[in-house]
Amino acid sequence: MNKIEVEDLNVYFGDNHVLKDVNIEIPKNNVTALIGPSGCGKSTFIRTVNRMNDLIPSFRHEGNVLLDGVDVYNHKMDVVDLRKKVGMVFQKPNPFPKSIFENVAYGLRIHGINDNDSLSARVEEALRSAALWDEVEDKLENSAMGLSGGQQQRLCIARTIANNPKVILMDEPCSALDPISTTKIEDLIHKLKRDYTIIIVTHNMQQATRVSKYTSFFLNGEIIESNLTDKIFIDPQNKKTEDYITGRFG
Amino acid sequence: MGFRVLSPRISQKIMNIVFIISGLITILILVFVLGYILIKGLPVVNLDFIFSNPIDSGREGGIFPMIVSSLFVTLIAGIIATPLGVGAAVYLAEYAGENWLVKVIRFGAETLASIPSIVFGLFGLAFFVVFLGLGWSILSGSLVLAIMAIPTIFQVSEVTISSIPSSFREGSFGLGATKWQTVYRVVLPAAIPGIVTGVILGMTRAISEAAAVMFAVGAALSLPLSIFDPGRPLPLHLYILATEGISLDNAYGTAAVLVILVLFVTIITNLAVDRYQNKIMGR
Amino acid sequence: MDKNRINEFLIEKGLFITAIFSIMVIFVIILFILMEGLPAFEEYGFFNFLFGLAWSPNHGEYGVFAMIIGSLCVTLLSLLMAVPLSLLCAIFMAEVAPNNIRKILKPVVETLSGIPSVVYGFFGLIVLVPFLRESFGGTGFSMFAASLILTVMVLPTIISISQDSLRAVPHEYREASFGLGATNWQTIKNIVFPAALPGIVTAIILGMGRAIGETLAVIMVVGNVVQIPSSIFDPVRTLTANIAIEMGYATGLHYNALFGTAIVLFLIIMILLLVANYIRYKYKVDIGGGYL
Numbered sequence: 102m103n104k105i106e107v108e109d110l111n112v113y114f115g116d117n118h119v120l121k122d123v124n125i126e127i128p129k130n131n132v133t134a135l136i137g138p139s140g141c142g143k144s145t146f147i148r149t150v151n152r153m154n155d156l157i158p159s160f161r162h163e164g165n166v167l168l169d170g171v172d173v174y175n176h177k178m179d180v181v182d183l184r185k186k187v188g189m190v191f192q193k194p195n196p197f198p199k200s201i202f203e204n205v206a207y208g209l210r211i212h213g214i215n216d217n218d219s220l221s222a223r224v225e226e227a228l229r230s231a232a233l234w235d236e237v238e239d240k241l242e243n244s245a246m247g248l249s250g251g252q253q254q255r256l257c258i259a260r261t262i263a264n265n266p267k268v269i270l271m272d273e274p275c276s277a278l279d280p281i282s283t284t285k286i287e288d289l290i291h292k293l294k295r296d297y298t299i300i301i302v303t304h305n306m307q308q309a310t311r312v313s314k315y316t317s318f319f320l321n322g323e324i325i326e327s328n329l330t331d332k333i334f335i336d337p338q339n340k341k342t343e344d345y346i347t348g349r350f351g
Numbered sequence: 352m353g354f355r356v357l358s359p360r361i362s363q364k365i366m367n368i369v370f371i372i373s374g375l376i377t378i379l380i381l382v383f384v385l386g387y388i389l390i391k392g393l394p395v396v397n398l399d400f401i402f403s404n405p406i407d408s409g410r411e412g413g414i415f416p417m418i419v420s421s422l423f424v425t426l427i428a429g430i431i432a433t434p435l436g437v438g439a440a441v442y443l444a445e446y447a448g449e450n451w452l453v454k455v456i457r458f459g460a461e462t463l464a465s466i467p468s469i470v471f472g473l474f475g476l477a478f479f480v481v482f483l484g485l486g487w488s489i490l491s492g493s494l495v496l497a498i499m500a501i502p503t504i505f506q507v508s509e510v511t512i513s514s515i516p517s518s519f520r521e522g523s524f525g526l527g528a529t530k531w532q533t534v535y536r537v538v539l540p541a542a543i544p545g546i547v548t549g550v551i552l553g554m555t556r557a558i559s560e561a562a563a564v565m566f567a568v569g570a571a572l573s574l575p576l577s578i579f580d581p582g583r584p585l586p587l588h589l590y591i592l593a594t595e596g597i598s599l600d601n602a603y604g605t606a607a608v609l610v611i612l613v614l615f616v617t618i619i620t621n622l623a624v625d626r627y628q629n630k631i632m633g634r
Numbered sequence: 635m636d637k638n639r640i641n642e643f644l645i646e647k648g649l650f651i652t653a654i655f656s657i658m659v660i661f662v663i664i665l666f667i668l669m670e671g672l673p674a675f676e677e678y679g680f681f682n683f684l685f686g687l688a689w690s691p692n693h694g695e696y697g698v699f700a701m702i703i704g705s706l707c708v709t710l711l712s713l714l715m716a717v718p719l720s721l722l723c724a725i726f727m728a729e730v731a732p733n734n735i736r737k738i739l740k741p742v743v744e745t746l747s748g749i750p751s752v753v754y755g756f757f758g759l760i761v762l763v764p765f766l767r768e769s770f771g772g773t774g775f776s777m778f779a780a781s782l783i784l785t786v787m788v789l790p791t792i793i794s795i796s797q798d799s800l801r802a803v804p805h806e807y808r809e810a811s812f813g814l815g816a817t818n819w820q821t822i823k824n825i826v827f828p829a830a831l832p833g834i835v836t837a838i839i840l841g842m843g844r845a846i847g848e849t850l851a852v853i854m855v856v857g858n859v860v861q862i863p864s865s866i867f868d869p870v871r872t873l874t875a876n877i878a879i880e881m882g883y884a885t886g887l888h889y890n891a892l893f894g895t896a897i898v899l900f901l902i903i904m905i906l907l908l909v910a911n912y913i914r915y916k917y918k919v920d921i922g923g924g925y926l
Contacts, residue, residue: 181527181638373726381745384749385749388753435655446646466847478666606756
C-alpha cells in the first residue's frame with residue numbers, strides 16, 4: 102500500500118525549474134532512499150512533502166502530492182497539521198538551545214499538551230524509541246547543545262517521533278556525523294520502519310543499500326529510475342543510473 | 352617606484368610603540384576620570400547620604416529623592432520602550448522580509464537614534480508637558496526617555512534576532528509549529544541574551560540622561576510618590592549642583608553614585624547574560 | 635485551528651504597529667519642532683536667523699550663525715584629536731594586540747561609553763578648566779576644553795565601530811599579504827585599513843553626530859559666550875547649549891527662536907546621517923548596532 106503518491110510534480114524557484122514531472126510512489130512502513138548528485142532536487146522533493154518549501158517566497162509548484170490520497174497542497178490542508186503528521190530530520194542536527202527534555206517536549210507543548218505527567222511519559226517513550234534514553238536519562242535538564250553530534254541527531258529524531266508522525270523525512274541525516282554515530286542512526290532507522298514510513302535522502306550509496314528497501318535515482322530534477330534497492334544497485338535499467346552508481350560521475 | 356625612508360622592520364617597531372601608546376592613553380583616560388570621581392566622591396557617599404533628603408537645595412543632606420527619581424523614570428521608560436523596541440525588531444527580523452517599508456522603518460529608527468537629546472527635551476516640553484498637559488512629571492520624563500531608548504533596544508534586538516541560525520526555525524516549523532510559536536518559544540529564548548543587553552543599554556542611557564529630561568521632569572527636590580509628581584533624576588541634580596555652584600562635595604558624591612549605579616547594572620547584567628548563554632548552549 | 639490563524643494574524647498586525655511606531659514618533663517630533671520653530675523664521679526671516687551674528691533676545695535679535703560656527707569648531711577640533719587616537723586604538727585592538735591586552739581594552743572602551751555625559755562635563759569643570767586656566771591663562775572655559783571632553787566622549791563610538799569594520803575584512807586578505815612577506819604594519823596600511831575605510835568613515839561621521847548633539851557636558855566647560863572664536867582658547871556657544879541655557883525662561887518669539895535653533899541642529903544632523911547612509915549603501919558597510 103502506498104503512503105504517498107506524487108503525480109506530475111513540477112517545482113520552480115522563480116524562473117528556476119527545479120523538479121520536472123516527478124512521479125513516485127512511497128510504500129507504507131518502509132524505507133525509501135533518494136539518491137543522486139548534489140543539486141539534483143532530492144532535498145527540494147522531500148521538502149515539498151511537508152511543505153517546508155512554503156517558507157521560500159519564490160516557490161511555485163504544479164501537480165499533486167497525495168498523502169493517504171489527499172493532496173497536501175489542497176487549500177483546506179492545514180500546514181501545521183501536515184507537518185505534525187510528516188516529521189522531518191535535517192542534514193545538520195538542529196536541537197533548540199533548550200534542555201534535552203524541553204527539546205522533545207516542544208512538539209507536544211505547541212500542540213497543546215501541557216500536563217507534566219503525560220509530557221514526561223511521552224518524552225521518555227520518544228527518547229527510548231530513538232535509542233537515546235540510556236545516555237541522557239540522568240541529565241534531561243542539561244542543554245541539548247552540550248550533546249555530541251550523533252546524540253543531537255538522535256535527539257532530533259526523538260523530537261520528531263514524540264509528535265507521533267506517520268511519515269519521517271530525513272534529509273541526509275548522517276552527513277555531518279562520524280561513522281560510529283552513523284551506524285547508530287542506521288540501526289535506529291531499521292527499528293523505526295516498523296511504525297513509520299521513512300524517506301531518506303542520502304549521498305552515500307552504501308547507506309542506501311544498508312537502510313532502504315526502495316530507491317529512486319534523481320538527476321537534474323528528474324527521477325531517472327525507481328525500483329527495489331537491491332535491483333537498482335545490482336541491475337540498473339538506465340544507463341545514467343549505472344554511470345552514477347558505478348561512480349562515473351557525481 | 353619611490354624609495355623607502357625606513358626599512359619595513361623599523362617602521363613596524365615604531366608603529367608597535369605608537370599602537371601601545373594609543374592603547375595606554377585610552378586606559379589612562381578612563382583610570383583618570385573614573386579614579387578622580389570615585390576618590391573625590393566615595394568619601395561623601397554613606398548610608399545617610401543615600402537615604403536622606405537634600406537640605407537647602409542640596410547644599411547639605413542626601414540624594415534619596417534623586418535616586419528614586421532616576422530609578423522611577425528609567426523603570427517606566429523601560430516598561431514602555433521594551434515591548435515597542437523588541438516588537439519592532441521581531442517584526443523586521445521575522446515577518447517583514449526585505450522591502451521598501453523595512454528600509455523606511457530602519458532609517459526611521461536610525462534618525463530617532465541620532466536626534467540630539469536636547470531636541471528630545473524640547474519635544475518633551477512642547478508635546479508631553481504642554482500639548483498633552485502631563486505637566487512636569489515623572490511620566491513626561493519617562494515618555495521622553497522611552498522614545499530615546501526605543502532605537503537602541505530595537506537595533507540591538509534586531510541584530511541579535513537576525514543572527515539566530517535559521518536551522519532553529521526550520522526545526523520548529525518541521526514539528527508543525529506556527530510562526531508565532533516558533534518566534535515565541537524558540538527564537539526569542541535564544542535571542543534573550545542580546546535582547547536583555549539591548550534593553551539594559553537603552554536603560555543605562557536613560558538613567559544617564561539629563562538634557563532630555565530637564566524640561567520634562569521638573570527639578571523638584573521632593574520625593575516623587577506617583578508618576579504625576581515632578582522629580583529630579585541624578586544627572587540633572589549633578590548638573591544643577593555643579594553649574595550653580597551649590598555644593599562641590601555633594602556634586603562629587605552624586606557623580607560617584609551615578610557612575611557606580613550605571614557600572615553596577617551593566618556588570619551584573621553582563622554576568623547574568625553570560626550565565627544564561629552558557630546554560631542554554633550547554634557550556 | 636481557525637483560532638490559531640486569527641491569533642497569528644493579530645500578532646503580526648500588532649508587531650507591525652510597534653514597527654511603524656518609530657516612524658510615527660519622528661513624524662510627531664518633526665511636526666512639533668517645526669510648529670514651534672517656524673514662527674521664528676517667519677518673523678525674523680530665515681536668512682537673518684541663520685546668518686545673523688547677533689543673538690540678543692532682550693533686543694529682539696536672533697542670529698544663530700555664531701552658534702553654528704561654535705558647534706562646528708568644537709566638533710571639528712575634537713575630531714582632530716579623537717580620530718587619530720581612536721583609529722590607532724581600534725587598529726591596535728583589532729590587529730595588533732595579543733588576546734590578554736584586548737581583554738583589558740574591550741571593557742575599558744565599554745566603560746568609557748557607559749559614563750554619563752554629565753559626569754564628563756563635571757570632570758571637565760573641576761579638573762580640566764582650572765588646569766587650562768593655570769596653563770594658558772584666561773578663564774579656562776573654552777572651545778579647547780569642550781573639544782577635549784568631547785574627544786573622550788566620542789572615543790568609544792569611533793573605536794568600537796571602526797574595530798567592527800576592521801574585523802570584517804576577510805582573513806584571506808591578510809594571509810595573502812603575509813604570504814608575500816609583508817610586515818603586519820604594511821599589511822594594515824596597504825590592505826586592511828583601505829578595505830575597512832568606508833566603515834571607518836561611517837564611524838567618524840557617527841562620532842561627529844554625537845559631538846554636535848552633546849549638550850550639558852559642553853555647557854559646563856565651553857564658556858557659552860556668543861561669538862566667533864579667534865583662537866581655540868576663546869569661549870564659544872554651541873547650538874545645543876543655546877537651547878539648554880535659555881529654554882528655562884524663554885517666552886514668545888524667544889521661545890520660538892530656541893525651537894528654530896533645534897531645527898538648525900536637526901538639519902545638520904540629518905545631513906550627517908544622509909552622508910553616513912550614502913557611504914554605507916555605496917560600499918555596503920555593516921556597522922551592526924552602531925548609531926549616532
